Amino acid sequence: MSTTHSERLRGLLEPLVSAKGLDLEEIEVSRAGRRRVLRIVVDSDDGVDLDACAELSRTISTTLDETDAMGEDEYQLEVTSPGADRPLTERRHYVRAVGRLAKIQLQEGDEFVARVLAVDEDGLDLEVPGVKGRKPTARRVAFASIAKARVELEFNRKDKKEEEA
Numbered sequence: 001m002s003t004t005h006s007e008r009l010r011g012l013l014e015p016l017v018s019a020k021g022l023d024l025e026e027i028e029v030s031r032a033g034r035r036r037v038l039r040i041v042v043d044s045d046d047g048v049d050l051d052a053c054a055e056l057s058r059t060i061s062t063t064l065d066e067t068d069a070m071g072e073d074e075y076q077l078e079v080t081s082p083g084a085d086r087p088l089t090e091r092r093h094y095v096r097a098v099g100r101l102a103k104i105q106l107q108e109g110d111e112f113v114a115r116v117l118a119v120d121e122d123g124l125d126l127e128v129p130g131v132k133g134r135k136p137t138a139r140r141v142a143f144a145s146i147a148k149a150r151v152e153l154e155f156n157r158k159d160k161k162e163e164e165a
Contacts, residue, residue: 037075
């Protein structure tokens with residue numbers, strides 16, 4: 001998808017997504033046989049449920065039908081939330097990851113797993129788990145020093161709602 005087409009779609013869709021209290025994370029147009037697939041990824045601080053995706057899909061579909069933003073060719077619209085393995089690239093992604101484990105690779109190549117404790121304008125406060133019975137250690141990492149980061153899946157992690165109960 002060309003940059004201008006992407007910018008045009010973002011300009012058209014972002015107000016619709018924002019009106020639903022969501023963040024527009026990604027727009028992707030790809031080929032699936034003869035058809036194109038328009039994939040819209042949305043998120044929020046509270047996550048996105050299936051009903052919100054369905055409602056937004058109807059709104060986007062109506063808007064796209066009223067414009068020529070997708071041209072005359074057939075396309076399939078997918079509105080989804082980001083997967084668990086999505087990279088953390090924006091400050092808001094880190095804020096949403098507070099309390100979760102993240103795998104972080106620094107610019108100089110160092111890589112480690114730590115729990116995100118807090119996020120501010122400059123970086124992250126982390127807790128690096130102790131190894132072989134050692135206590136966890138605190139670590140501060142500036143956003144500028146992070147090359148890549150993503151949430152690590154924890155199958156035995158308590159949900160925030162369970163912890164509050």
